Amino acid sequence: MRSGKVAFTIRKTCAPERGGLFYEENRYTLDSQGIRVNRPGIDAVTRWSVVRSVTSTAEYLYLRIDRMQAHMIPRRAVSTGISPDDLLAAVERWRSESNRDAVLANPGFSEPGSAVPVSSAARNPESRGLVSGLPRLLALRTAPGMNEVPVWLVWLLAGLTLMCWAGLDWLRTEPNAIFISFGASGVAWYVLILLAVAATLSSQSRPRVSLRSTLVLLLTLVLVLFALAALATVLSAPKAIVMAGGMAAGIYGIALASRLLSSITGRIQLRAVTSAVLVLGFSSLLTACIYVDPGLWYSPDVDEHADYSDYWDQDESLLLEQPGRIDAAIAKVAQPDEESPAAFFVGFAGYGEERVFAEEIKLASHVLGERYGSSDRSVLLLNDRRNMDSQPIATASSLRYTLRKLAAKMDVAEDILFLSLSSHGSEDSLSVSNQPLILKDLTDEELAAALHDSGIKWRVIVISACYSGSFIDALRDSNTIVITAAAADRTSFGCSDSRDLTYFGEAFYRDALPEASSLREAFEMAVDALAKRERKEDIKASNPQAHFGDAIERRLELLERS
Numbered sequence: 001m002r003s004g005k006v007a008f009t010i011r012k013t014c015a016p017e018r019g020g021l022f023y024e025e026n027r028y029t030l031d032s033q034g035i036r037v038n039r040p041g042i043d044a045v046t047r048w049s050v051v052r053s054v055t056s057t058a059e060y061l062y063l064r065i066d067r068m069q070a071h072m073i074p075r076r077a078v079s080t081g082i083s084p085d086d087l088l089a090a091v092e093r094w095r096s097e098s099n100r101d102a103v104l105a106n107p108g109f110s111e112p113g114s115a116v117p118v119s120s121a122a123r124n125p126e127s128r129g130l131v132s133g134l135p136r137l138l139a140l141r142t143a144p145g146m147n148e149v150p151v152w153l154v155w156l157l158a159g160l161t162l163m164c165w166a167g168l169d170w171l172r173t174e175p176n177a178i179f180i181s182f183g184a185s186g187v188a189w190y191v192l193i194l195l196a197v198a199a200t201l202s203s204q205s206r207p208r209v210s211l212r213s214t215l216v217l218l219l220t221l222v223l224v225l226f227a228l229a230a231l232a233t234v235l236s237a238p239k240a241i242v243m244a245g246g247m248a249a250g251i252y253g254i255a256l257a258s259r260l261l262s263s264i265t266g267r268i269q270l271r272a273v274t275s276a277v278l279v280l281g282f283s284s285l286l287t288a289c290i291y292v293d294p295g296l297w298y299s300p301d302v303d304e305h306a307d308y309s310d311y312w313d314q315d316e317s318l319l320l321e322q323p324g325r326i327d328a329a330i331a332k333v334a335q336p337d338e339e340s341p342a343a344f345f346v347g348f349a350g351y352g353e354e355r356v357f358a359e360e361i362k363l364a365s366h367v368l369g370e371r372y373g374s375s376d377r378s379v380l381l382l383n384d385r386r387n388m389d390s391q392p393i394a395t396a397s398s399l400r401y402t403l404r405k406l407a408a409k410m411d412v413a414e415d416i417l418f419l420s421l422s423s424h425g426s427e428d429s430l431s432v433s434n435q436p437l438i439l440k441d442l443t444d445e446e447l448a449a450a451l452h453d454s455g456i457k458w459r460v461i462v463i464s465a466c467y468s469g470s471f472i473d474a475l476r477d478s479n480t481i482v483i484t485a486a487a488a489d490r491t492s493f494g495c496s497d498s499r500d501l502t503y504f505g506e507a508f509y510r511d512a513l514p515e516a517s518s519l520r521e522a523f524e525m526a527v528d529a530l531a532k533r534e535r536k537e538d539i540k541a542s543n544p545q546a547h548f549g550d551a552i553e554r555r556l557e558l559l560e561r562s
Contacts, residue, residue, distance in 0.1 A: 028071070051065060170297050183296040193283040194219075336411075348399055415456075421465070464508075479552050481552050484544060
């Protein structure tokens with residue numbers, strides 16, 4: 001009760017006096033010099049240089065001076081002969097020209113009480129918003145006039161954005177690209193995301209900013225991103241630079257949105273920008289989950305008018321070519337001269353849709369060749385979407401055939417086979433894929449049977465795949481070493497098309513093997529390095545496994561001494 005009484009007393013004490021100046025008529029005259037306020041006994045001028053922002057609503061024009069002061073002019077009070085929108089345009093122009101002393105040339109312009117005349121330039125604020133406002137905004141400078149955006153500018157930018165996307169998508173596709181109309185559904189999804197972000201920026205600003213203004217902001221930003229993406233595509237920029245550019249573009253976009261909103265409202269709109277970022281982040285996650293493809297062009301792998309029987313004939317022909325390709329590769333394998341054990345290498349990259357596996361097998365061939373002398377006694381079976389002709393492809397059948405043919409060149413009782421496999425994996429199997437071919441995965445039992453049938457006694461097998469520890473039981477004996485990138489119930493990491501090596505490939509082939517004094521030491525070094533990296537990245541440990549047969553370790557010592 002007491003606080004309520006105090007509030008009532010304050011309101012009563014501060015109430016204007018009847019017959020006082022507060023209730024007298026205020027007459028506003030707006031010209032290039034500022035805001036002139038006239039009432040009995042008082043004449044005041046507010047210069048445009050101190051007006052922080054101008055906000056227009058359906059009923060009022062707010063001319064904000066600071067947090068505590070503002071002129072509030074009712075739209076209905078504007079003199080006959082000039083519209084409130086023309087008045088707003090003139091105010092914006094005077095604010096931007098406040099550093100000049102010149103007055104607009106018009107007789108009787110500053111007569112008190114007269115209607116504010118507006119020039120033809122002020123009657124067309126959209127031209128100034130397009131020519132002056134957007135470049136200033138892109139330079140992260142205050143952009144007057146951006147709160148009154150014409151509809152035609154929104155449509156113009158929307159059309160340019162769609163044309164630029166169609167061109168960029170075509171640039172990323174083969175020259176014989178074919179237009180696909182159903183890709184428009186993916187484009188529509190991204191249009192909805194853009195509208196949602198624009199609506200969030202508009203609705204969460206205080207005072208509210210027009211939806212047209214936020215749409216112009218986002219469309220302009222998208223056009224800038226398209227230009228940078230086209231440049232990166234033409235120049236074949238490295239992925240690291242592209243990723244850094246994407247992060248910089250995101251930061252620039254946030255700064256651009258903040259500048260636009262503050263230019264219009266006169267204050268920082270943290271809530272609006274934060275809400276828009278959250279909406280964009282959620283939309284991105286949802287897009288990744290439902291896999292939306294906005295592509296408008298595609299390059300068919302096969303002539304769309306060809307008979308499907310021709311398509312299958314091509315696959316069959318490719319598979320039938322493999323024994324000949326393997327025979328040619330085996331023919332290049334050098335016959336060892338020395339009496340001591342010799343090393344032979346077979347590499348198997350199972351999953352062709354991601355280049356990381358083929359690159360890892362190539363490195364394994366190089367590193368093991370340098371260490372054990374198998375460089376001129378190597379055969380690579382590679383599934384690689386980038387090139388299906390340079391090497392024999394990797395299948396369960398081609399691996400069995402290769403081991404049998406290579407054994408004919410080996411002293412199977414003396415020489416040592418190094419077999420490196422890299423692919424995606426599941427329990428007891430490795431993924432084998434090379435689109436458009438339909439291939440069967442390689443199981444632990446099939447691998448063990450292929451090795452047994454070859455008759456090769458001494459074997460070092462390295463498997464880089466998820467769940468690869470499940471292969472150990474089927475392959476272990478005293479004449480065999482089996483090293484796996486993960487335990488039977490764990491995944492390994494780094495299996496991505498954007499990488500050259502998996503985490504295990506980096507730790508074992510790249511870093512440990514060239515430095516270690518033995519294969520066992522190399523494995524232990526790799527295990528330690530992976531454990532540290534996985535702890536640092538806070539991911540579940542892959543827990544690499546190994547079986548070292550006693551007899552093969554002694555055989556390796558003899559090979560390394562030779």
